[in-house]
Amino acid sequence: MGGIKEAELCGAIMGDGWIEEREKGFFIVGDPEEDKDYYDKHLTDLINEVLKINIKPKNFRYWRVYGISVYKKNVIKRLLSLGLAKGRKVKSAFVPDWILNSDKQIVFSFLRGIFDTDGCVFCQKDYTRYANIFNSNYHSKIRIRICSISQKLIEQIFSLCKKYDFRCVKRMLKGGFSCHRNRSDIHILEINEINSIHRWFQELKPSNPKHNTKYLIWKRFGFCPPNTKIKQRKDILKNKLNPYKLYKRG
Secondary structure, X not given: OOOHHHHHHHHHHHHHEEEOOOOXXXXXXXXXXXXXXXXXXXXXXXXXXXXXXXXXXXXXXXXXXXXXXXXXXXXXXXXXXXXOOOOOOOOOOOOOHHHHOOOHHHHHHHHHHHHHHHEEEEEEOOOOOOOOHHHHHOOOEEEEEEEEOOHHHHHHHHHHHHHOOOOOEEEXXXXXXXXXXXXXXXXXXXXXXXXXHHHHHHHHOOOOHHHHHHHXXXXXXXXXXXXXXXXXXXXXXXXXXXXXXXXXXO
């Protein structure tokens, strides 16, 4: 039904895209600052190649997002033929069977797509009594997370991760995140184990600089400051900004 690129696109759309219930349009959007490089330098080319179209991303000022919209019937039919569900927030979203039953390359491509769009990387301080001074003062504990309102989707991703020996946990957050308007229950997959995090980036090869910059900063310095913008993280990696200076002292 599809190959490596189709699997990655399915993952990306399942993360941050949707097909209108009436099959009139297809949208995929992200943050206009953090995700712009990913759309401009990777996802748009992937969409154009797989769907055989020629579109460019744009700002949707009303939604305050950046991304792509397509209204061609043949494109919608092609996406539906890949096993994607319809609707803006699909509680019944699931991994298509052809991906579930495929080889490692296909599965990893799907995971890369959904992680690039709807995943996150974040670092926390160590608040345990066993923490040393460095880990208690700096955000040194790195985490990978994928969230969805679809329990089935997270359970399937969890099974795929376990199949390929990524140590992970899954849990449910009742009522969603307090900072979001969406109050649906959120199902969460999280990878905390260091070796699994290294393997995730080495083997899946994520394409979104939003994630890669955080991982590379953490890998180099042993921590990544919270609430940074992508420009700040690029400057840190270019040695133009000292990450220690982003912490207030005294």
